[in-house]
Amino acid sequence: MMIIDLEFSTLLICLVPFLFIFFINLFHSKSTKIPKSYPIIGSYFSILANKHRRIQWSSDIIQTTTNLTFTLIRPFGNRQIFTANPSNVQYMLKTHFHIYQKGHMFKSTMADFLGDGIFNVDGEIWKYQRQVASHEFNTKSLRKFIETVVDAELNERLIPLLAVAASEKKVVDLQDILQRFAFDNICKIAFGYDPAYLSPSLPQEKFAVAFEEAVKLSSERFNAIFPFLWKIKRHFDFGSEKRFRIAVDEVRQFAKQLVREKQSELNQKSSLDSVDLLSRFLSVGHRDDDFVTDVVISFILAGRDTTSAALTWFFWLISEHPVVESSILNEIKLKSHTPVYEEVKEMIYTHASLCESMRFYPPVPIDSKTATEDNVLPDGTFVKKGTRVSYHPYAMGRAEELWGSDWNKFKPERWLDKDEVTGNWNFVTKDMYTYPVFQAGPRICLGKEMAFLQMKRVVAGVLRRFKVVPVTEKGVEPVFISYLTAKMKGGFHVTIEERDHE
Structure with missing residues (x-):
């Protein structure tokens, strides 16, 4: 019994630093700053604390950045880049389409269900x-x-x-x-x-x-x-x-x-x-x-x-x-x-x-591609081969830089232009890389x-x-x-x- 108690105490002592980090991150779980990363576990505790609101959380972080892009460090050094920058989106989905593919991670995850669809x-x-x-x-x-x-x-x-x-x-x-x-x-x-x-x-x-x-x-x-x-x-x-x-x-x-x-x-x-x-x-x-x-x-x-x-x-x-x-x-x-x-x-x-x-x-609300080679996005973000890059329509729709100071107003008129002669509305198409x-x-x-x-x-x-x-x-x-x-x-x-x- 004494040996078991000793082993349990030793385990508890080993876990203390991680428990301390966990509670610190829980306290700051609503923070919109890029989450702090630690050796091996990366930003695990921040990811865990926001697991059920990951779309809103990542969107909030994006809005605090100067280039609408940030890099999340996942456990074991895996990186995921999130972007709401239209230049990056166009670069990924059009001009460098050949580099940004579905990738092995996505295909292997969905293969049982979607096969080669x-x-x-x-x-x-x-x-x-x-x-x-x-x-x-x-x-x-x-x-x-x-x-x-x-x-x-x-x-x-x-x-x-x-x-x-x-x-x-x-x-x-x-x-x-x-x-x-x-x-x-x-x-x-x-x-x-x-x-x-x-x-x-x-x-x-x-x-x-x-x-x-x-x-x-x-x-x-x-x-x-x-x-x-x-x-x-x-x-x-x-x-x-x-x-x-x-x-x-x-x-x-x-x-x-x-x-x-x-x-x-x-x-x-x-x-x-x-x-x-x-x-x-x-x-x-x-x-x-x-x-x-x-x-x-x-x-x-x-x-x-x-x-x-x-x-x-x-x-x-x-x-x-x-x-x-x-x-x-x-x-x-x-x-x-x-x-x-x-x-x-x-x-x-x-x-x-x-x-x-x-x-x-x-x-x-979010879609991901995987880089098939080392690359640099238009905003200067370095992308290592094999990195998942996620463009974020949910965050893009909430970006003041893209929609103006009234972005938070539900306003269909922002998509319309009134003909001065007939008085009829004409639909104004938005750039597809701003609204993907x-x-x-x-x-x-x-x-x-x-x-x-x-x-x-x-x-x-x-x-x-x-x-x-x-x-x-x-x-x-x-x-x-x-x-x-x-x-x-x-x-x-x-x-x-x-x-x-x-």
Whole structure:
């Protein structure tokens, strides 16, 4: 017993310096200064203290720097550079695109889930998928198909569900509803498959639940302070890694089954009349199950949470800004007798409001690349080969240097210019490297137009008939969290009110 007590006392004495550092860092955990680094452990305690607000924390630090860039020292000397400097972003995403790649760390972390899908590869594999996808996204038939899918989901599921909520005066989680709406849409567009996730009973559809679990756990992998820990858990198949394996298996097996069924369906047809992305990839000769599954899973990931995240924060912001909501309503009324595609195209003020909302709450708040060689960024920051460099749309949207002293005001007008002759608004496009919400350069989002079409149709369809009223106290900002995409912590609980129609 005495030996055990002695060993415990010795261990406690050894831990005292680290415990002292830990409590000092906890005391200063809200500091926005670049965190102090220590031998071996780097800025571990600061990272740990801010683990659940890492996006806000890193953004706050960026705002205190002179060049909107800082370097975080992780344990064992690993470095991660964070930047909100548009010159650096353009350098990474365009002019030196060949140097800043997804890299081994990202690919190995996401490989189980995304395989060789477009969002997890570099080089020729990426280039080929990009070319095929780019061609398909630019076809009129796909655009028309997307429009039809979105309108059907809106009019047959979303609007009736909100009407019931309004008549019964019940509280609903609008974030969950919008995620279900987006999931149904993207599955129809990607697979030609309808999971009916937005059915009135709000079912726990297996594929959707497994996909959600896979996204959450892969995000935990990606943001792990000590990556070797999840690798050990994966090797021994326990804990979160066991849950991750089960979720990924569920997703991939279901996706492969859909691929095989679609192949069989196409083999029995003399001509292509299906316009979903899976049919299009199969029809041009891509018959490898794994390859096609990887491609389609990547597109579901891209379309599933991004639009729903953007809309969730948009509806909260306009509830806080009734003047903006009123202007959007006026625009909707003016376009109410316009054909669907023209209506969406002409909703200039709504478009500006969505852009302004995503400035504050980008669906992908941070994105990373890995340097494939030693390099120096335009602001003078040295980048060693293998270093992860993260550009930070969330911080960029809050930078006074980029948006002026009124950066903290929700102001759609900053995206608009009024024609002095007609009095109409014209949309003013911002530099994509100052506003990289849809990425920029060669990897710029192919689904940008599809996303705006979907979002504006939802905004017009919902606001034309309903008022969305948050049940939280007015002026209290919901907590922003991020997995691979942005979320509102705890959901977005609202009541739905029918508008009085003139």
